[in-house]
Amino acid sequence: MTAKKIASETLDFILASCKASHPHEFGALLEADGDVITNIIYLPGTTATDESVSLNTWMLPNMKHAGSIHSHPNGAIYPSEEDLIFFQAGDINLIVGHPYNRTSWKAFDRSGNKVSIEIVDYDFQDDLMDDEMDDDF
Ligand SMILES: [Zn+2]
Numbered sequence: 001m002t003a004k005k006i007a008s009e010t011l012d013f014i015l016a017s018c019k020a021s022h023p024h025e026f027g028a029l030l031e032a033d034g035d036v037i038t039n040i041i042y043l044p045g046t047t048a049t050d051e052s053v054s055l056n057t058w059m060l061p062n063m064k065h066a067g068s069i070h071s072h073p074n075g076a077i078y079p080s081e082e083d084l085i086f087f088q089a090g091d092i093n094l095i096v097g098h099p100y101n102r103t104s105w106k107a108f109d110r111s112g113n114k115v116s117i118e119i120v121d122y123d124f125q126d127d128l129m130d131d132e133m134d135d136d137f
Pocket residue numbers: 070071072079080083
């Protein structure tokens with residue numbers, strides 16, 4: 001199922017993470033509950049420079065994910081040629097540009113077409129009981 005929504009708290013966390021990484025790029029995979037993006041999966045092996053995030057490790061074939069998110073410290077909110085190749089690996093791909101606020105991000109599909117993602121309130125209560133979450137935190 002392709003994600004069409006993002007939890008507002010998750011978006012805020014993503015924006016804060018991008019801001020914290022500035023002037024370097026931030027990159028992670030997206031996790032969805034149904035059609036709502038609820039979490040990001042940060043890969044410790046991801047190397048970031050001011051030029052680009054190393055995308056190779058994101059393409060792990062067995063990794064279940066809803067898509068990707070990465071930041072553009074230069075503020076451009078459109079995919080680079082490299083991005084377009086990488087986007088083919090995930091249904092929804094977010095690009096967050098400097099200054100990392102709620103109006104400086106866009107979502108793209110596998111083909112690099114802009115798609116709209118609705119920001120929604122999401123109840124995280126159930127997830128707190130999740131074993132997976134306990135392992136992560
Ligand atoms: Zn990019």
